[in-house]
Amino acid sequence: MILIIDMNWKKDSLGFYEFVLPIAEVAEKLEDCKIKHYFEVSSEDVTCCDKIILSGTALKDTATLQQPEKFEWLKEIEKSVLGICAGMETIGMVYGARLANCLEIGMTEITKIRENPLFSKNFKAYSLHSYCVEQSKNFEILAESSKCLQIIKHKTKPLYGMLFHPEVRNPELISRFIELDSKLENS
Amino acid sequence: MRIGVLFSGGKDSTLALHYTAEKEEVACLITLLSKNKESYMFHTPNIDVTALQAKALDLPQVTKITLGEKEKELSDLEVAIAEAAKEFRIEGVVTGAVESVYQAERVQRICCRLGLWCLNPLWKRDQKTLLQELLTRRFKAVISGVFAYPLDEKWLGKEVDTETIQRLIDLQQKYGLSPIGEGGEIETTVLDAPLFKKKIEILDYNIEAKGNSGLFNIKQAQLISK
Numbered sequence: 001m002i003l004i005i006d007m008n009w010k011k012d013s014l015g016f017y018e019f020v021l022p023i024a025e026v027a028e029k030l031e032d033c034k035i036k037h038y039f040e041v042s043s044e045d046v047t048c049c050d051k052i053i054l055s056g057t058a059l060k061d062t063a064t065l066q067q068p069e070k071f072e073w074l075k076e077i078e079k080s081v082l083g084i085c086a087g088m089e090t091i092g093m094v095y096g097a098r099l100a101n102c103l104e105i106g107m108t109e110i111t112k113i114r115e116n117p118l119f120s121k122n123f124k125a126y127s128l129h130s131y132c133v134e135q136s137k138n139f140e141i142l143a144e145s146s147k148c149l150q151i152i153k154h155k156t157k158p159l160y161g162m163l164f165h166p167e168v169r170n171p172e173l174i175s176r177f178i179e180l181d182s183k184l185e186n187s
Numbered sequence: 188m189r190i191g192v193l194f195s196g197g198k199d200s201t202l203a204l205h206y207t208a209e210k211e212e213v214a215c216l217i218t219l220l221s222k223n224k225e226s227y228m229f230h231t232p233n234i235d236v237t238a239l240q241a242k243a244l245d246l247p248q249v250t251k252i253t254l255g256e257k258e259k260e261l262s263d264l265e266v267a268i269a270e271a272a273k274e275f276r277i278e279g280v281v282t283g284a285v286e287s288v289y290q291a292e293r294v295q296r297i298c299c300r301l302g303l304w305c306l307n308p309l310w311k312r313d314q315k316t317l318l319q320e321l322l323t324r325r326f327k328a329v330i331s332g333v334f335a336y337p338l339d340e341k342w343l344g345k346e347v348d349t350e351t352i353q354r355l356i357d358l359q360q361k362y363g364l365s366p367i368g369e370g371g372e373i374e375t376t377v378l379d380a381p382l383f384k385k386k387i388e389i390l391d392y393n394i395e396a397k398g399n400s401g402l403f404n405i406k407q408a409q410l411i412s413k
Contacts, residue, residue: 012210013210014206014207014210014211014281014306014308015306017206017308017309017310017312018306018307018308018310018311021311021312022310022311022312025311025312025313058304058305058306059295059298059299059304059305060279060298060302060303060304060305061304103299105292105295105296105299106288106292106295106296107288107292126288126292128295130299167311168288168311169288
């Protein structure tokens with residue numbers, strides 16, 4: 001089961017349709033999904049799922065970045081997690097990476113930096129962010145754009161971050177994340 | 188949050204308006220009256236009917252005329268949104284964009300410059316589901332423009348009902364047509380919807396059509412009780 005975490009500024013927001021449902025439409029083709037708002041994620045939710053996806057949010061929505069205490073559970077987790085946009089920023093923040101102002105809106109060239117199981121070559125993707133995650137000791141860089149890091153992975157845990165929105169033009173990246181063998185990821 | 192809805196009078200922006208009203212406060216409608224029938228950004232058929240729709244919805248409407256030149260229409264849109272922000276204290280803008288990165292990106296940039304939220308509740312939604320939702324919510328909409336093969340004059344003025352939706356979905360499978368008309372293949376005009384306090388009755392219209400392109404022009408209409 002995939003736990004999709006709604007990262008929008010409030011539960012049942014207008015952002016839910018735009019940033020959560022499109023991810024769920026991709027994920028539900030492969031696995032059962034459960035959607036919870038980040039305010040309401042319980043330890044049982046985290047324990048019972050196989051993988052977790054943290055959604056993105058609207059450009060003006062920085063609510064999760066003001067509440068790092070809501071994501072303490074990410075520090076202990078050994079399961080695969082994919083953070084999209086605000087989700088990536090939140091994973092980065094929890095693991096000590098610094099955030100910087102960085103505005104990208106629209107189709108962006110994503111350049112592969114390192115071999116990885118999610119994609120094999122450069123591609124274009126839809127970006128919508130006002131912050132980026134700076135390089136830090138805990139993460140390896142899988143891809144970047146001309147402005148900033150675009151895909152990162154934790155060095156020892158199966159935690160991925162994508163700054164662009166794969167649900168818009170690259171849903172296959174979400175599918176590949178779901179289909180990755182977690183045991184192989186850590187080997 | 189006080190929201191200005193980018194409103195063309197078609198099914199998508201009217202559905203987005205209904206989503207918005209369920210979650211936030213709709214402060215006004217924002218409509219660009221484009222003089223370019225081939226605008227990249229804006230719906231043009233029956234755009235003048237939006238004034239009647241705004242009355243039916245009992246919502247104020249901010250309008251701006253644009254010549255519809257490719258990038259100039261964006262600065263006109265920015266002026267209209269800025270005016271809505273000033274006059275109606277909107278904090279965000281909602282659009283009916285479903286698939287078009289071109290449109291979504293440009294509205295996002297304008298909102299970013301103006302310090303406003305930008306939300307797109309229909310974004311990336313399954314098109315068949317959205318069309319069926321129009322029926323579930325009891326929208327009454329007619330096809331007011333066709334602009335792609337194999338659509339023709341026979342579609343103009345048709346109500347968006349179960350049969351029309353099924354035919355559009357069949358055309359998607361056969362010709363790759365976007366059933367919701369996101370590429371501008373079809374345009375619609377909403378005559379009634381749950382938030383309409385009155386509905387629109389068409390009194391006079393004409394049809395202009397040639398090949399796979401045509402317009403259903405509402406020349407005269409009035410509001411009547413529901």
